[in-house]
Amino acid sequence: NAGVTQTPKFQVLKTGQSMTLQCAQDMNHEYMSWYRQDPGMGLRLIHYSVGAGITDQGEVPNGYNVSRSTTEDFPLRLLSAAPSQTSVYFCASSYPPGAGANVLTFGAGSRLTVL
């Protein structure tokens, strides 16, 4: 099992450009989520999904879009990148919370710089 795979690992954008961070998991997890990690602020939840076709906003959703067309994939889209979106992004997945503990399996992270 590959676990949670994120691409790309590094990306540099100019302000106003768009891009998609890819996230795929092969563990048949229903729950997937995106976090951003900024120094001194821990991880903040951007969007999450509890299954194919179902997405919801987290703590900091502005400037980001998501979709969940399959159980395996959960891409994060930046429509018009801003310097404030410079961060390290983590995708995570888990079994449904109703199954007990919501222990997240994280991807390796994607470091995004917006100039």
Place this chain on the structure above:
Amino acid sequence: ELKVEQNPLFLSMQEGKNYTIYCNYSTTSDRLYWYRQDPGKSLESLFVLLSNGAVKQEGRLMASLDTKARLSTLHITAAVHDLSATYFCAVDISGNDMRFGAGTRLTVKP
């Protein structure tokens, strides 16, 4: 506003010493998780605490949860260099919404 506060944020320890990291949170929850992150790496699950009074131990680390005080602790016993990492607590608000603390960067010196 929901807050998850860890302290200290930075901790430098000598090998062999004991110390405790604290995680206070401001909402009702009986599910709390601890994760470890090595520099430049992803996060790995350490402990899952699912009820008041829960205590889990793994090697030199022990985590506990007091839901009435809204407090979790991560106790380090006889620290070794390999424990150097950043430790995060995360509070499960709704089953779908996980809120993380800012992290405690631990450095263990010989």
